[in-house]
Amino acid sequence: MKAVVQHQFGETPCFTTFDDPYPSDGETLVQVRAAVICPADLAIAKGLHPRLPTQLPFICGRDGVGRLADGQRVYFRASRAPYGAMAEYAPAEWVAPLPDDVGWAAAAALVGPALAAWLPLATRADVEPGETVLVLGASGIAGRLAVQAARLQGAGRVIAAGHLPEQLSTLGADALIDLALPPSILQYTFASFAEQGIDVVIDFVWGEALELLLAALVQCDGMPMSMFDRGVRIVTTANRGAGSMMLPPAALRDSRVQLMGCGPANHPPLGYMKTLVDDILACASDSDLGTEFELAQMSAVADVWRRAGEQATRVVLTLD
Template sequence: MKAAIVLDAGRVPVFGDFKAPVPSADEKLVSVSAAAISQVVKSRASGKHYSSGNQFPFIVGIDGVGRLDDGRRVYFVLPNAPYGSMAELAAVRSAQCVELPEELDDVTAAAIANPGMSSWAAYQERAKLRSGETVLINGATGTSGRLAVQIARYLGASKVIATGRNADSLKDLEGLGADVTIPLVQDKSALEDAFKEQFASGVDIVIDYLWGESAQSLLIAAAKAGKDAVPIRYVQVGSISGAEISLPSAVLRSSAITLMGSGIGSIALDRIINATAELLRATVPGNFKIASKTVPLSDVENAWPLDDSNRRTVFEIVGGA
């Protein structure tokens, strides 16, 4: 079968032939129609993600959309290595397949599942978002962050605060449900003051896609300005701005901040799949907006380095529909 194959760590996937998977007794064979690039897919392909393996060659991709033998359209996740989603066929455990709503098209489902799940699971499984709460999204101008703004509103947040570096993208977020936007281009003192103003007014949940310096400033500002003993649930989702921060211990001792992560390992796989299913069912009723572009899988080598955070690259697999 044809597939996008990683031959060695750090190399761009190439289009080529790979032995077709043979499903075991508890697996279903999916004829794949669409699969998207995401940050975790790129990180795993480079060998840098914490969940990466070291088995080469392998088919890239952790999730996708396709049809089962009985004709049902499904979203699926995590075929067993060395197999991935960017191939004509994927063998996947039945429990890791989710039937798609009829009104949701394949490309949108493939595009939205991973970035949308990142905040849906963070809100529902980790932060336990309640209607009427205030949410701050650190790094809201990328695909995942834009969806996090929309999903927060859909799940009942009364106020949404968004941060980011791109001024035009921040402005766009106002149309997606952000009440306050904070540019991350200010000097450190001015940025901390902007954060303290928001925390003084009350912030219940922080969803952090960046980590790095902005996260450090957020946590310090929350400790300085947060209301006494009022809990702040800080959920760490991504680390685009850096993998490490320097955090004074007094920040956690002097505040009611609960610091946690959200992702593979911090949430059981069945709960992640359930969160994704809920997201996919809500996508059309919630009118969630996501920008995407479609590319033939055969062009993976050229399209891979051009992928960015503004539009999801969705590979269409011929014959999978």
């Protein structure tokens, strides 16, 4: 079969021939229609991901869409090396049915970043109906989806903090914070919102913005008593390249802040992950949940691979 194959770490993968896959126990063979290039795929290709395939060559990609033998349309994840999603056929670890009104490419582009938004809200912060959620870094793909996800998961108030906040006004946030403000003004702005009540913070940026928010939470004496039931739950999903941050002990000792991370090491069991994907696809069918993407032929992967890591929109590779 034809596939996008990585022969050496650090090289651009190529579209070439690879052995057909044979599903192992618990796997399902999928005839692939499209697969998305996500940040993890780019990191793996460079040899920089914490979980690298143990053998070369291998097929790139984990997430895609396709058909089962009975014709059912599905979203799938393929994670057993040397096979992957960017091929004519893939052995899927799990599949989720695609609603009829959700397109192939739209589903491929959406689910990965939507999971990055859903997981910290649903599994780490455990958002309750009516709570106030602040999305720190709402300008990125996952951040924009987190603003929508917070509302869909029952948040009573959603605050979007990002650069170019005027571009976030269409997402339905109740308030916007410009992260380009001077540090002293940004900290004052965070403190003003903290006085009104913040229950959950979903952080995609780490660094100075989160430092200023923590300082504002520590200095704020006017937080509503209702916030002290569970404190302020801060969940960071910032990646390994986000740099470092100063964290004085007072940020945790002198506040009701709970600081948590969300990543592969604390993801929920497979069955719950599939449930979240079903929820995401149902929301894509019932609402305007979605993300922008660029289409490219899988055979042209060498031309778009580098660009996929330099632009804000996902690149979806198709076999049509």
